[in-house]
Amino acid sequence: MATGSRKTVRLKTPVRREDLEQLELGDVVYLEGHVYTAREGVYRRVITEGHKLPEGLTELTNVSFHCSPAASVNDDATFNIGAVTATASFRFGALIPAWFEASDCLLILGKGGMTEEDYRNVFVPRGARYLTTVGYGTGALLGRGIKNVKAVHWLPELGIAQAIWVLEVENFGPFLVDSDGEGRSLFEQHNKRLNQRIEGLYDGLKQPALSRMGETVDRREELI
Amino acid sequence: MIRKDTLYATAHELTRRAAIEIPSDYLSGLEAMAAKESEDLSSFVLAAMLENYKAAKEDARAMCADTGVPRFYVKAGNEAKIEGGMVAVEEALRSGLAQATHDIPLRPNRVHPLWRHDNNNNVGLNAPEIEYSFEPDADWVDITTVHKGGLFGTDYRMLFPGDGIDGIKRFFLDAMIAFGKRGLACQPAIVGIGLGGSKDTCMVLGKQAACLRTVGDRNPDPKIAELELELMEMGNNIGMGPMGFVGSSMVVDCHIEVGYTHTGGMPMSVHSFCLSSRRAVARLYADGRVQYRTDPEWFTPYHRRNDVKWQPEAARQSA
Numbered sequence: 001m002a003t004g005s006r007k008t009v010r011l012k013t014p015v016r017r018e019d020l021e022q023l024e025l026g027d028v029v030y031l032e033g034h035v036y037t038a039r040e041g042v043y044r045r046v047i048t049e050g051h052k053l054p055e056g057l058t059e060l061t062n063v064s065f066h067c068s069p070a071a072s073v074n075d076d077a078t079f080n081i082g083a084v085t086a087t088a089s090f091r092f093g094a095l096i097p098a099w100f101e102a103s104d105c106l107l108i109l110g111k112g113g114m115t116e117e118d119y120r121n122v123f124v125p126r127g128a129r130y131l132t133t134v135g136y137g138t139g140a141l142l143g144r145g146i147k148n149v150k151a152v153h154w155l156p157e158l159g160i161a162q163a164i165w166v167l168e169v170e171n172f173g174p175f176l177v178d179s180d181g182e183g184r185s186l187f188e189q190h191n192k193r194l195n196q197r198i199e200g201l202y203d204g205l206k207q208p209a210l211s212r213m214g215e216t217v218d219r220r221e222e223l224i
Numbered sequence: 225m226i227r228k229d230t231l232y233a234t235a236h237e238l239t240r241r242a243a244i245e246i247p248s249d250y251l252s253g254l255e256a257m258a259a260k261e262s263e264d265l266s267s268f269v270l271a272a273m274l275e276n277y278k279a280a281k282e283d284a285r286a287m288c289a290d291t292g293v294p295r296f297y298v299k300a301g302n303e304a305k306i307e308g309g310m311v312a313v314e315e316a317l318r319s320g321l322a323q324a325t326h327d328i329p330l331r332p333n334r335v336h337p338l339w340r341h342d343n344n345n346n347v348g349l350n351a352p353e354i355e356y357s358f359e360p361d362a363d364w365v366d367i368t369t370v371h372k373g374g375l376f377g378t379d380y381r382m383l384f385p386g387d388g389i390d391g392i393k394r395f396f397l398d399a400m401i402a403f404g405k406r407g408l409a410c411q412p413a414i415v416g417i418g419l420g421g422s423k424d425t426c427m428v429l430g431k432q433a434a435c436l437r438t439v440g441d442r443n444p445d446p447k448i449a450e451l452e453l454e455l456m457e458m459g460n461n462i463g464m465g466p467m468g469f470v471g472s473s474m475v476v477d478c479h480i481e482v483g484y485t486h487t488g489g490m491p492m493s494v495h496s497f498c499l500s501s502r503r504a505v506a507r508l509y510a511d512g513r514v515q516y517r518t519d520p521e522w523f524t525p526y527h528r529r530n531d532v533k534w535q536p537e538a539a540r541q542s543a
Contacts, residue, residue: 132467160331209383
């Protein structure tokens, strides 16, 4: 697709550190090879419950995806996969160090990025990067990039939406590079620009009579 | 008589259409927005979304794999006759959705809130939601399905009469900014505002405003219509675009629905629909015909009536 002034990068999996080093914030990335889905259910089984990832998975690829597909299981145990879309990644922030240990991943795909603190402290020392899906919801475009469902693990335990879907992909994208080698985040850079305007948006609007829990963190205070 | 098998087939087809085909009013709204967007990254994202709708239709696959939490709205004509009655309608909607979840496929998003058990068919305890409305002098049944995502972009606040329009604007900005960062609300979207009612009604009105009114539709009260346009402009001047990148594309349209409320309060809710505004509608006639469309026509004059007894003449004059 037309990417305007953006640089487009094609990566093969398993991804190599030296290829990731070339990525700059806002580059458009397409993947070829294998990726697998891992979200709440998989993190819980691996990190909290101590299960090992299925054999051969970490050798096959080092790219995992905060995602679950719109998919179904046919009567003959084959799979019908339509669209794939990411889920918001910030909720996995605290689990990422343990996830990297367990999975040896170098590339995390997801929605909306993680914090610069996570990038600096956890991603940069490993040479890992984060790519965000675009939109969100380019589910059909991403679905087109899936050539084959190579395997589905833990389907009985986790259900369709949370199982590990191992996907063989080609021209799989677009993704945008959100983290760079210094731990900067494209999202946070844009937040900084936006934040300069925010106070001004409220100019002239009077305060409401009642505040809201959350505007103060001191529970002894009244909200009125 | 509207037959059971027609109800089932319609529920199945509606589910497919909603998941795959972007409604034309939203598509035109987004195309106009993309033409005006001047920021490079925001423009790139909008172009990707427009391409995604085409891919979905060409491949007959869901636009977005988070196929939301499918729900139904039923508007029954007062003279409609249904084989098996309203219980048959509910059964058809539940079984049509379950089968379509497998066939399209949709993601089976519905799980138990604590045990996380998934029936793998988008049906479960109190799910899908089915809401009802009635229409005088009609023998058809309208069924609308909406697949709205569920995690971000919705908020509620108890405001007071003295907070006035300023309070409404403040809360609107709060919600747009908080959920717009990193694009958690999947903007640009149709934004629905519920004003008044009881707390639950306020949430319902806002959700229906977002999901059941089309781009370009205005509230019949001219002052509310003006406020809709003012809030839309305000949202698009935050400086934020899709994915929370710098830009001007946040609100494709803003719809406000109003309900009479407690004399001391002015509750307000905000609901963002998403970049894949999934809704599809069918009208089932007594002679077996089914007509598909994308405008739910939910807020009829009868639905919004303001008096003790339904007075069609008065409604026609005020419209």
